Amino acid sequence: xxxxxxxxxxxxxxxxxxAVAAALAEALPGATIIRNGSRGLAWLEPxxxxxxxxxxxxxxxxxxxxxxGLVAAGLLCGQAHPLxxxxxxxxxxxxxxxxxxxxxxxxxxxxxxADYCAHGGYRGLERAIGLGPDDTIEELVKSGxxxxxxxxxxxxxxxxxxxxxxxxxxxxxxxxDEGDSGTFADxxxxxxxxxxxxxxxxxAGVATGATKGYxxxxxxxxxxxxxxxxxxxxxxxxxxxxxxxxxxxxxFDIEVRVGAGAYVCGEETALLESIEGRxxxxxxxxxxxxxxxxxxxxxxxxxxxxxxxxxAILGKGAEFYRNFGLGRSRGTMPVQLAGNIRQGGLFEAxxxxxxxxxxxxxxxxxxxxxxxxxxxVGGPLxxxxxxxLFDTPFDYExxxxxxxxxxxxxxxxxxxxxxxxxxxxxxxxxCAIESCGKCTPCRIGSTRGVEVIDRIRRGxxxxxxxxxxxxxxxxxxxxxxxxxxxxxxxxxxxxxxHFREDFGVxxxxxx
Amino acid sequence: xxxxxxxxxxAAADIxxxxxxxxxxxxxxxxxxxxxxxxxxxxxxxxxxxxxxLSRAEVHGVxxxxxxxxEAPEGRHVLKLCRAEACQAMGGERLxxxxxxxxxxxxxxxxxxxxxxxxxxxxxxxxxxxxxxxVDGELVGRLDPVRLDQIIAGLRAP
Numbered sequence: 001x002x003x004x005x006x007x008x009x010x011x012x013x014x015x016x017x018x019a020v021a022a023a024l025a026e027a028l029p030g031a032t033i034i035r036n037g038s039r040g041l042a043w044l045e046p047x048x049x050x051x052x053x054x055x056x057x058x059x060x061x062x063x064x065x066x067x068x069g070l071v072a073a074g075l076l077c078g079q080a081h082p083l084x085x086x087x088x089x090x091x092x093x094x095x096x097x098x099x100x101x102x103x104x105x106x107x108x109x110x111x112x113x114a115d116y117c118a119h120g121g122y123r124g125l126e127r128a129i130g131l132g133p134d135d136t137i138e139e140l141v142k143s144g145x146x147x148x149x150x151x152x153x154x155x156x157x158x159x160x161x162x163x164x165x166x167x168x169x170x171x172x173x174x175x176x177d178e179g180d181s182g183t184f185a186d187x188x189x190x191x192x193x194x195x196x197x198x199x200x201x202x203x204a205g206v207a208t209g210a211t212k213g214y215x216x217x218x219x220x221x222x223x224x225x226x227x228x229x230x231x232x233x234x235x236x237x238x239x240x241x242x243x244x245x246x247x248x249x250x251x252f253d254i255e256v257r258v259g260a261g262a263y264v265c266g267e268e269t270a271l272l273e274s275i276e277g278r279x280x281x282x283x284x285x286x287x288x289x290x291x292x293x294x295x296x297x298x299x300x301x302x303x304x305x306x307x308x309x310x311x312a313i314l315g316k317g318a319e320f321y322r323n324f325g326l327g328r329s330r331g332t333m334p335v336q337l338a339g340n341i342r343q344g345g346l347f348e349a350x351x352x353x354x355x356x357x358x359x360x361x362x363x364x365x366x367x368x369x370x371x372x373x374x375x376x377v378g379g380p381l382x383x384x385x386x387x388x389l390f391d392t393p394f395d396y397e398x399x400x401x402x403x404x405x406x407x408x409x410x411x412x413x414x415x416x417x418x419x420x421x422x423x424x425x426x427x428x429x430x431c432a433i434e435s436c437g438k439c440t441p442c443r444i445g446s447t448r449g450v451e452v453i454d455r456i457r458r459g460x461x462x463x464x465x466x467x468x469x470x471x472x473x474x475x476x477x478x479x480x481x482x483x484x485x486x487x488x489x490x491x492x493x494x495x496x497x498h499f500r501e502d503f504g505v506x507x508x509x510x511x
Numbered sequence: 512x513x514x515x516x517x518x519x520x521x522a523a524a525d526i527x528x529x530x531x532x533x534x535x536x537x538x539x540x541x542x543x544x545x546x547x548x549x550x551x552x553x554x555x556x557x558x559x560x561x562x563x564x565l566s567r568a569e570v571h572g573v574x575x576x577x578x579x580x581x582e583a584p585e586g587r588h589v590l591k592l593c594r595a596e597a598c599q600a601m602g603g604e605r606l607x608x609x610x611x612x613x614x615x616x617x618x619x620x621x622x623x624x625x626x627x628x629x630x631x632x633x634x635x636x637x638x639x640x641x642x643x644x645x646v647d648g649e650l651v652g653r654l655d656p657v658r659l660d661q662i663i664a665g666l667r668a669p
Contacts, residue, residue, distance in 0.1 A: 011637050014652030042639030181595030184636040219542075219579050220635050222648065258542055260577035263633060277537030278569075279576035295534065337639060339600030344639030367601070376596055412597045412638065426599070430633070436576075 002031045002076050005049040005056070008110065009038035009191050010223040011184065016063060017046035023067040024048070031076065037192015039106035040346030041093055043367075049088055052078040058088040093343055093362065098324060100316075100332050101309045102348050105192035110227060113234050116195040122240065124311030128203045129248045131314075133163055136207040140310065142318035144330030148185075149175055149266075149303030150378065150407040150483070152396045155310075158300060161290040162208040165298035170210035172201050172252075173275070173294055173301040176217040176224070177259050177266040180379025182338040182410030186304035188346055189334075190217070190224035193308070194231035198254060200307030202245060203314060204300050205252035213254040214294070216271055219261055229256050263380075263434040267482045268301045270436060281436045282482040303408070305334060324350035329395040337363045339376075339412035349394075356390025359413055370415035374423075374499065378407025380430050381487035383494035384423065403494060405487070420499035425453040427491040431484060441476045442485025448472060449492065456503050466496065466503065515549035515584075522547065523555050527562045537563060537573055541580055550584050586621040586628035588666040590614075591645040594631045597638035606642050606659055607631075613663050627666045 006012070006021040025033050041047055044060030048070075057078035059070060066083060073081040085091055099105075108115040116122070128136040141156030162170060174197065178186040190197055201213045215232075217225050232254050235241045243251045262280045264270045269283035272294050293299025309331065313321045322330040329351035335358055337344045342364035359365070359375055366372055374384045383404035385392065392398055399406045414423075428449035435442045449472055456465045473489035480486040496503055516522055526547060530540040537559075544555055551574050560567045574580045592598075592607050614622055614629055621628040637643035640652035646662055 010635075010650055011640050011652060014635075014637050014643060014650035015640055045640060178636060179634055181634045182597045182638045184638055187636040220632060220645075223650075257538065259579075260538060260542070261579035261632075262577050274538060275535050277535040277563075277573065279572050339597040339638065339641070341639070346639075380596060410597075410638065412600055414600045418600070423596070423599075426596070430595075434633075 003034055003051040004028070004031050004075075005034050005036045005051070006046060007038045007106070007192075008035035008223070008227075009045070009188060010221070011042055011188075012038055012045040012047070013223065015045050015061065019064045020046045020048065020062050020067065023064045027067055027071045028076065034109050036108065037105045037110050038188055038346075039088065039094060040102070040188065041091065041343070042345035043343050044085065048075075050075055050078050054078065054087065056088045058085040058091060059083045060085065093345070093347065096362065097348050098332050098350050099348050100312045100321065100324070101196075101305060102189065102193070102334055102346065103312065104196065105189060108193065110192050110194055111230055111234065113195065113238055113240075116193075120315060121195055121311070122199060122246070124314035125199050125203055125206070125240075125246060127314045128206055129246065129250070133207045133209070136203065136314065137163060139314060139318045140207075143313045143321040144325070144328070145306065145309055145313060145321070146329070146396065147303055148305035148309065148333070148408065150180075150405065155302060155306050158290055158302070159204065159208050161288070162210070162298045162300045165291050167297040169212065169295075169297045170208055171294040171297055171299040172204045172208070172210045172213040173272065173299055174201050174213065174215045174304055174307055175266065175268060175271055175301060176215055176221070176304045177271055178221070178304070178408065179218060179263040179266045180381075180408050180410055182376065182412035183336050183379060183408045184338070185334040185336055185346060185409060187221050187224050189304060189308050190221070191227045194227050195235060196308045196311055197228065197304055198231060198235050198241065200310040201254055202241065202252050203310050204302065204307060206245065206250045208298075208300055210300060211251045211253070213252065214257050214275055215254055216257045216259060216265070216275060218259040218265075225256060225258055232256065262436075263430075264436045264482075264484055267484065270482070272299065272301070279436070281438045282484075284481060305408075325395075326350075326352045326393070327395055327397055329397070333394065333406070333409050335394065336410045337413070338410060340366045340368055340415050341413040342367050351395045352393050354390060355385060355392045355394060355411070356387070358394065358411060359390065363411075363413065366413060366415040368415050370417065372413055373416040373418055374414045374420060374495075376412045376414070376423075376491060377410070378405040378490075379410050380427060381405075381483055381490055382407045382410075383490040384420065384498060385494070386498040388498075404490065420495040420502040421453065421457050424492045424495040424503075425450055425457070427488055427495075428453060431488040435484060439479065439481040439485060441479035442481070442488075445472055445476045445480075445485060446488060449476075449488075453492075462504060469496070516547050518548055518552045518554060520554070520558065523558055527559060531562050537565075537570070541574065545580060550581050553582065586625050588626060588647050589628045589630060590662070590666060591630045591632040593633070593635055593637070593641065593643045595634040595638075597634070598641040598643055601641040603642040606654060606656065609656055609659060610663065613660070622667070627663070
């Protein structure tokens with residue numbers, strides 16, 4: 001029976017994948033429809049694939065109205081059609097990638113454990129159990145993996161700290177509170193390959209001696225929550241979670257916790273507070289979560305992509321992984337191309353591609369066809385870059401050297417209609433809305449920041465107020481407890497530095 | 512949206528009992544209360560506080576901290592429009608203005624007939640196919656003014 005793939009990814013569903021799947025099922029009762037993860041070619045969603053003896057053939061973007069025509073043209077045999085893109089693997093956007101973390105995403109049935117294992121799943125856990133905790137952690141340190149949530153802290157070092165810490169219990173917490181605009185890698189992997197997240201958390205548990213894992217997913221991701229819950233139940237049923245993981249004597253289980261719409265809970269200590277049932281208020285550090293984390297116990301807290309990269313690292317070896325990338329940025333990064341971009345989606349590649357190559361060559365420039373004016377890299381707390389800085393290589397240090405950050409790997413593209421003073425104002429406004437309120441620079445500074453930018457936009461004391469915003473940003477940067485207040489200056493100051501002309505216009509609308 | 516239960520102490524007690532033994536049970540418990548009653552009724556606060564050995568202020572503090580929890584019922588339909596950067600880059604703010612005009616509402620408001628509540632949302636993770644919205648829990652991508660008008664007309668229909 002011919003197999004047809006229609007993604008169950010939330011982005012595909014948002015543009016009609018469920019209706020397309022239903023229409024295909026009705027038109028082709030003989031075919032088997034598999035709801036896979038997304039391949040990450042967002043502009044082609046809903047992207048339908050047909051399995052043929054030549055390989056999988058892609059069609060997209062497919063709407064319900066296209067189904068009859070596609071079937072008549074010979075969809076089942078992968079025949080030509082205006083929506084046909086040929087072999088999926090040969091599409092340049094996909095062919096140019098190095099998929100390690102997302103190796104299975106879009107290829108397998110996300111909720112088939114048999115599929116997962118047939119495509120290399122659980123080899124990492126098997127090897128970790130064979131190596132034992134010390135060597136597993138050593139392997140991770142050697143791989144050079146750094147936290148993909150944004151902070152870039154070496155994952156292996158964090159695990160070693162937890163392994164050596166003493167406590168009545170230890171926890172693994174997976175941070176799936178992916179609130180940064182322009183990022184969706186966590187969502188895609190949870191919906192498209194949930195077992196890899198489970199395997200990564202399990203390896204963390206086995207390596208550090210933690211027996212309980214919490215997966216904290218934001219409430220804005222209902223499909224990811226449902227998929228992860230279903231996958232956890234399947235893994236438990238097959239003995240991959242529970243009192244005796246994979247029959248090898250270690251106990252580890254995972255519980256999903258759902259956030260409640262607070263951006264700041266993506267900050268690790270606020271997230272721990274939230275799991276404990278309190279307001280998501282940031283904790284002062286030290287103590288580090290590795291020493292005193294969830295419920296006061298030693299806790300590994302990692303981003304989804306960090307944990308989802310672990311099985312591939314253990315499975316293929318640290319050397320293999322660290323051979324990708326450059327400098328201190330080793331391995332691959334799932335870059336997310338978003339906003340006003342012609343070919344948006346997920347592009348996993350070794351560190352080192354330039355920002356310009358990602359935006360112009362891979363992304364194909366703007367969706368509106370107008371010139372690119374600015375790109376924001378790393379979410380709402382990341383800097384705005386003008387095309388003049390498009391030679392910056394995608395690498396933690398290179399971005400830091402240019403007063404930016406790669407964050408969680410999101411790139412949001414804006415065309416030349418953007419008002420950068422408005423974007424700077426939004427950064428302050430967002431900080432004011434989402435501040436947990438614990439520290440003054442963030443709580444008060446963000447509100448004062450909105451007011452000062454409004455004055456600049458109205459043309460009141462422009463030079464004086466630009467100096468004031470600079471001073472305010474320094475206070476926020478140095479005086480805030482966490483990255484929300486501490487990094488909001490990045491978008492604000494970069495907008496002022498690179499797009500100064502947008503701050504000089506008098507009599508501008510302020511709302 | 513779905514049909515909600517009418518407030519009752521017994522129904523709340525059942526929900527509380529399902530969570531009270533867990534570790535850090537307050538957020539899952541509040542999610543369950545809201546899913547059952549459509550909001551967090553004032554009467555639930557002291558009952559939850561007593562069961563979890565917390566002060567009423569602590570429970571109230573948690574309810575008011577998180578954007579998801581609300582203390583009054585919402586409209587029969589909830590339209591959430593993404594206001595974050597990736598959707599802004601695709602004209603999200605223009606759509607937001609349109610929605611506010613059509614519904615004659617500001618953010619967080621409900622139409623006088625109780626049909627529609629309009630809320631901002633900061634990122635649905637649909638950043639490569641924006642502007643994005645969530646309509647009664649269903650995701651919508653590549654939103655444009657025509658589609659938004661259709662959605663609003665559908666929600667306002669009796």
